[in-house]
Amino acid sequence: MSKAKPAAENTRAEAARILARVIGDGQSLTAVLDRQPDNKGDRGGDEGRDTALLRELCYGVMRHVFSLSALTERLLSKSLKAKDSDVRCLIMVGLYQLIHLRVPDHAAINETVAATKGLQKPWARGLVNALLRRYQRESKHLLQAVSASPESRYEHPGWLLERLQADWPQDWQTIVAANNARAPMSLRVNVARGQREDYLDELKAAAIEAAPIPACAEGLQLLAPLAVEALPGFAEGRVSVQDGAAQLAAALLEPQPGQRILDACAAPGGKTGHILERVAAQGGEAELVALDNDERRMGRVAETLDRLELSAELRVADAADVAAWGEGEVFDRILLDAPCSATGVIRRHPDIKWLRRDTDIEALVRTQAGLLDALWPLLRPGGRLVYATCSVLKAENVGQMLAFLSRQPAARERVIEAEWGQAQTVGRQILPGEADRDGFYYAVLEKQA
Structure with a gap:
């Protein structure tokens, strides 16, 4: 019935x-x-x-x-x-x-x-x-x-308007307008399974309009959103849904075959999959450890990797509690996609405007600093750590990096030379809506021998 x-x-x-x-x-x-x-x-x-x-x-x-x-x-x-x-x-x-x-x-x-x-x-x-x-x-x-x-x-709440005006006096109204707009649907082509241009031809054959995302080697943006089941090869792992700004993380990390890689705060697994796809496209494998402190969310990472036919070691743990999960371990690459205010992805999650509080920011900054200090000793000399947030607040981004560099004499910034975003004192900031991307911040740090 x-x-x-x-x-x-x-x-x-x-x-x-x-x-x-x-x-x-x-x-x-x-x-x-x-x-x-x-x-x-x-x-x-x-x-x-x-x-x-x-x-x-x-x-x-x-x-x-x-x-x-x-x-x-x-x-x-x-x-x-x-x-x-x-x-x-x-x-x-x-x-x-x-x-x-x-x-x-x-x-x-x-x-x-x-x-x-x-x-x-x-x-x-x-x-x-x-x-x-x-x-x-x-x-x-x-x-x-x-x-x-x-x-x-x-x-927007008053406290967030005040912070945006203080951090971005020339751009705050543009940020607010982008936050209130609808987000596009963007794709990441699995280059280990095929080329972006070939997949674009498949979409055209299926009467699905899309265009390449600038500065994203695997990225495509759809003219109109649609159900993922309608995407050619989605179930087989040939394509994933991921914003163009989030796709930059794997490129900045530059993962190589044979490396040990840590993806801290990995759920829901989009960046985890992208890292492994990039390694597989080079004809090799990497030993990737994915962490998240939420077992249910880690289940989503497992589902993502299953669909992509990729594997990683999944651990449910608090990344900051190294003694509990990673004592004595060393990694060549670390991606810290840190917990943040998510003020760069409000257009995708408009409830953030209502649920987030001004008092949350100070606590988030402390959490981010704790994660950086806990994970830094696990990075091999000569290794690279990519710090990422989907925030536009400077306290979580450039302010966080300046404070960390002052605490860690062996840390050096690797300047990001790119056409996307805006250069900061440390790292680069993408504001919401720039090139139709979400708001994201990235900084690349390397450990001196």
């Missing part, structure tokens, strides 16, 4: 429940969506459209969460109870459709109002209907009032 397809209003109700977990409970949007049954955009017919709509509503509301939240507060005569946070989120879902989607106003209102039944809160039907219709009547005045707040105007 086939499962009944959910009505459109039920999709809106589910979006409201998911958003309540993110906005109200502080859960990750990606994590909540990953737990949804049948969470794939490749399904045909109504089921595929419902999944696409669910993701559009969830990501769209989080992209505009500050203005939508402020509008909702203005429309409500009194705050809703905490247990009714899903109703508040449903109102935001309705407002998002009215302001940012091409859904006809009458359909957006009617189906959002009907979604109160899906929430099992029929008492809210009249409230949701009244508030959305009031927005229709007073939209110009309401939007003008809300835009007076910088948080609502730029869709």
